Amino acid sequence: MDIGDKVRIKTKDIFYEGTLMPNETENIVLKLDNGYNIGIDPKKIISKEVITKSNKESSNKEKLKSEKTIQSINSNKALPKILILHTGGTIASKVDYKTGAVIPRFEPEEIISMFPELRDIANIESELICNILSENLSFNHIEKFAQTILEKIKKEKDLKGIILTHGTDVMTYTSSALGFILQGINIPIIMVGAQRSSDRGSSDAAMNLICAAEFIKKTDFKGVAICMHETSEDKNCIILNCYKTRKMHSSRRDAFRPINTKPIAKVDFKTKQIEFVQKNQYKNINEFNPQINLEKSVGIIKAYPNMNPKLFDAFSGYKGLIVEGTALGHAPIMDVDEYSKDNKKVKESIRILIDSETLVFMTSQSIYGSVQMHVYSCGVELTNMGVSPARMLTETAYIKLAWLLGNYWKSKKDNTRIIELMQTNIDGEIFDRIEEDTYLI
Amino acid sequence: MDIGDKVRIKTKDIFYEGTLMPNETENIVLKLDNGYNIGIDPKKIISKEVITKSNKESSNKEKLKSEKTIQSINSNKALPKILILHTGGTIASKVDYKTGAVIPRFEPEEIISMFPELRDIANIESELICNILSENLSFNHIEKFAQTILEKIKKEKDLKGIILTHGTDVMTYTSSALGFILQGINIPIIMVGAQRSSDRGSSDAAMNLICAAEFIKKTDFKGVAICMHETSEDKNCIILNCYKTRKMHSSRRDAFRPINTKPIAKVDFKTKQIEFVQKNQYKNINEFNPQINLEKSVGIIKAYPNMNPKLFDAFSGYKGLIVEGTALGHAPIMDVDEYSKDNKKVKESIRILIDSETLVFMTSQSIYGSVQMHVYSCGVELTNMGVSPARMLTETAYIKLAWLLGNYWKSKKDNTRIIELMQTNIDGEIFDRIEEDTYLI
Numbered sequence: 058m059d060i061g062d063k064v065r066i067k068t069k070d071i072f073y074e075g076t077l078m079p080n081e082t083e084n085i086v087l088k089l090d091n092g093y094n095i096g097i098d099p100k101k102i103i104s105k106e107v108i109t110k111s112n113k114e115s116s117n118k119e120k121l122k123s124e125k126t127i128q129s130i131n132s133n134k135a136l137p138k139i140l141i142l143h144t145g146g147t148i149a150s151k152v153d154y155k156t157g158a159v160i161p162r163f164e165p166e167e168i169i170s171m172f173p174e175l176r177d178i179a180n181i182e183s184e185l186i187c188n189i190l191s192e193n194l195s196f197n198h199i200e201k202f203a204q205t206i207l208e209k210i211k212k213e214k215d216l217k218g219i220i221l222t223h224g225t226d227v228m229t230y231t232s233s234a235l236g237f238i239l240q241g242i243n244i245p246i247i248m249v250g251a252q253r254s255s256d257r258g259s260s261d262a263a264m265n266l267i268c269a270a271e272f273i274k275k276t277d278f279k280g281v282a283i284c285m286h287e288t289s290e291d292k293n294c295i296i297l298n299c300y301k302t303r304k305m306h307s308s309r310r311d312a313f314r315p316i317n318t319k320p321i322a323k324v325d326f327k328t329k330q331i332e333f334v335q336k337n338q339y340k341n342i343n344e345f346n347p348q349i350n351l352e353k354s355v356g357i358i359k360a361y362p363n364m365n366p367k368l369f370d371a372f373s374g375y376k377g378l379i380v381e382g383t384a385l386g387h388a389p390i391m392d393v394d395e396y397s398k399d400n401k402k403v404k405e406s407i408r409i410l411i412d413s414e415t416l417v418f419m420t421s422q423s424i425y426g427s428v429q430m431h432v433y434s435c436g437v438e439l440t441n442m443g444v445s446p447a448r449m450l451t452e453t454a455y456i457k458l459a460w461l462l463g464n465y466w467k468s469k470k471d472n473t474r475i476i477e478l479m480q481t482n483i484d485g486e487i488f489d490r491i492e493e494d495t496y497l498i
Numbered sequence: 499m500d501i502g503d504k505v506r507i508k509t510k511d512i513f514y515e516g517t518l519m520p521n522e523t524e525n526i527v528l529k530l531d532n533g534y535n536i537g538i539d540p541k542k543i544i545s546k547e548v549i550t551k552s553n554k555e556s557s558n559k560e561k562l563k564s565e566k567t568i569q570s571i572n573s574n575k576a577l578p579k580i581l582i583l584h585t586g587g588t589i590a591s592k593v594d595y596k597t598g599a600v601i602p603r604f605e606p607e608e609i610i611s612m613f614p615e616l617r618d619i620a621n622i623e624s625e626l627i628c629n630i631l632s633e634n635l636s637f638n639h640i641e642k643f644a645q646t647i648l649e650k651i652k653k654e655k656d657l658k659g660i661i662l663t664h665g666t667d668v669m670t671y672t673s674s675a676l677g678f679i680l681q682g683i684n685i686p687i688i689m690v691g692a693q694r695s696s697d698r699g700s701s702d703a704a705m706n707l708i709c710a711a712e713f714i715k716k717t718d719f720k721g722v723a724i725c726m727h728e729t730s731e732d733k734n735c736i737i738l739n740c741y742k743t744r745k746m747h748s749s750r751r752d753a754f755r756p757i758n759t760k761p762i763a764k765v766d767f768k769t770k771q772i773e774f775v776q777k778n779q780y781k782n783i784n785e786f787n788p789q790i791n792l793e794k795s796v797g798i799i800k801a802y803p804n805m806n807p808k809l810f811d812a813f814s815g816y817k818g819l820i821v822e823g824t825a826l827g828h829a830p831i832m833d834v835d836e837y838s839k840d841n842k843k844v845k846e847s848i849r850i851l852i853d854s855e856t857l858v859f860m861t862s863q864s865i866y867g868s869v870q871m872h873v874y875s876c877g878v879e880l881t882n883m884g885v886s887p888a889r890m891l892t893e894t895a896y897i898k899l900a901w902l903l904g905n906y907w908k909s910k911k912d913n914t915r916i917i918e919l920m921q922t923n924i925d926g927e928i929f930d931r932i933e934e935d936t937y938l939i
């Protein structure tokens with residue numbers, strides 16, 4: 058069995074038919090006809106057979122491993138110039154049609170050639186920054202994305218905008234980071250992902266890319282936003298705020314939802330008409346003065362009943378911590394009766410962190426709405442201990458704290474300033490109380 | 499200033515008018531006219547004055563501190579008998595109208611007397627188990643709730659059903675636990691909470707209680723469910739699955755939403771008509787054989803980019819762990835390039851836990867949809883390491899694991915059995931792939 062062969066594999070319970078794919082684990086990975094990959098433990102395989110051999114020539118991996126290149130697809134002086142920067146993810150999981158194998162590093166022009174409609178919208182340039190499924194992403198990658206964007210806009214003054222393709226798993230962490238880093242930027246940076254790989258008939262990649270390009274071409278929007286499907290049908294895309302968006306479904310095409318706000322705009326895929334749902338209230342009021350660093354000694358803890366106090370000890374020596382509390386911003390710290398005496402240890406662990414000047418902020422695992430720590434005794438108690446509310450999504454609060462500590466912190470003397478800045482609406486990241494009634498849209 | 503006095507307090511920025519309330523923190527707590535409590539740091543107070551003195555007699559705390567009693571409000575032989583067990587939370591945060599103070603322990607009849615409509619629905623008995631805001635709840639409390647319910651149904655054979663009032667913050671942890679413990683029970687156990695304290699004009703407490711009582715009276719439903727507002731208006735309540743419900747808003751009355759499923763039923767508050775939205779597919783197929791124990795050495799970790807590997811070390815020696823991963827069930831463990839080399843440490847920490855036979859399961863922080871760990875390399879890798887998918891809400895998976903380990907585990911030899919049971923749909927807790935298209939309702 059070679060990579061690219063169409064094979065049939067039997068295990069105890071089931072048999073699979075698909076194309077054998079390259080992969081770095083011990084598993085055998087097949088691309089099934091429905092476009093999904095499946096990993097099979099070799100120990101569980103009872104029998105395997107080749108149905109069709111692959112065409113060797115087309116699976117020439119050396120050719121596919123060529124280094125990143127910029128490719129201008131066409132050049133029509135009447136059209137604006139859009140740069141597509143690829144970072145990987147499902148949208149870049151293009152299948153080689155001859156071999157059936159996912160190409161781990163593809164030539165930038167290949168993805169563009171899959172979407173010929175883009176050539177009618179703009180002069181497209183395309184470049185690969187990296188090819189990573191976003192769940193494996195580190196702050197170093199995000200800093201590199203920002204650096205690349207800054208280099209590009211410095212070099213290419215005539216760019217109408219940039220599309221950044223990205224894995225969907227942690228896309229909103231990156232969108233928040235780029236939002237803070239690039240605030241005040243004078244072109245649109247639109248992040249696009251896909252929930253189905255680009256080669257599948259049902260892929261959302263093409264529509265998301267095309268709508269992003271149309272939005273860049275036809276509007277004066279400036280700043281960082283996300284463009285993804287509005288519904289599970291191929292009708293509209295929505296342009297989403299980089300700080301107030303969350304992946305709310307593990308697999309649907311309309312997974313990305315605005316949280317406590319409305320979308321910025323809608324793009325009709327058929328008519329290519331753009332409707333602004335709300336004015337871009339906050340963007341571009343700030344000076345463009347990019348600060349790139351993200352502090353790594355920050356973290357997230359989710360609170361839950363009977364929680365383990367050692368979770369807090371894991372952040373000893375860290376500069377900052379986000380506690381994703383329950384509802385209005387609570388954690389099990391109140392020792393109210395003989396049954397809850399373990400809560401004392403959680404409280405003590407938080408106190409030790411705060412005493413050693415780790416900055417601790419509270420967000421809400423309810424997702425919609427946000428923290429209000431003065432309403433119940435537990436919130437009041439936490440506030441008294443020195444925990445501060447962060448009226449943002451957990452993802453946004455985590456990134457904002459890393460960004461503030463990375464760029465505006467020199468010593469513990471700056472802690473008070475960082476707490477103040479976390480409460481300050483720097484770029485529209487803080488939830489608006491009126492907007493909090495925008496629920497489950 | 500005495501408890502119950504109407505006072506005016508000035509701080510640097512703002513002044514507050516409200517009723518001085520009892521509280522065990524260092525703060526001064528006022529009940530504002532809008533029904534919310536606010537805690538004020540005494541150090542920040544510039545001036546304070548009493549506007550109206552309280553009526554001492556009515557704030558007689560000794561009277562209010564009376565021990566728990568059962569109170570039968572009326573007795574009409576034509577009506578069924580419903581027991582209301584109070585555990586605390588906002589729904590029990592009744593204000594004494596004379597003093598304005600929240601009564602920390604109230605006489606059970608007081609809350610019932612606030613809802614006279616209940617007397618026309620059933621013969622109501624009412625008892626206080628404890629009075630705790632649910633964020634401070636421990637597994638010991640949940641076990642006590644289950645024990646009390648079991649004692650009651652043993653003693654009072656003529657109960658048509660039980661209403662359990664509960665704080666909303668972690669209500670769905672308790673509903674899952676009671677679901678597993680009481681599976682196969684032959685009466686309805688309906689959990690009810692409130693997002694606004696019962697004394698407020700806008701409280702949702704009355705409607706939630708009344709709809710729960712009507713549902714118990716008029717249907718043959720058996721098992722554990724939740725009854726809360728369907729919308730932010732006082733029109734309908736929904737009866738929600740105890741395993742597939744989540745508090746999705748920190749403050750709205752319609753915060754409780756069905757996840758990957760529809761509500762079980764709707765109760766029209768005006769007509770009192772009940773409409774079953776879906777059949778109670780799973781309930782009561784199991785034998786009633788209550789197993790109460792919840793194992794405490796289990797925990798939850800939320801995965802995020804650049805995550806701290808020491809989070810896993812905090813669970814060394816634990817029997818079980820739920821990792822709330824991204825999307826289809828991923829965590830940053832793949833060392834794909836020079837920028838992601840820190841991911842190695844996370845992977846190593848997970849491997850150490852698994853090698854020492856801590857059971858590790860994966861849920862999804864997307865909330866809707868669920869994990870599918872065979873689709874991408876990261877999920878395949880985690881599966882190969884020994885992480886098992888848990889196709890449930892994080893809350894449900896955590897409780898299910900604690901319940902299985904508490905009752906069906908004697909030694910590490912039972913680990914394989916526990917992993918199997920986590921994949922087995924014991925009582926309708928596992929997400930149904932078709933139902934996963936029920937999104938954001």
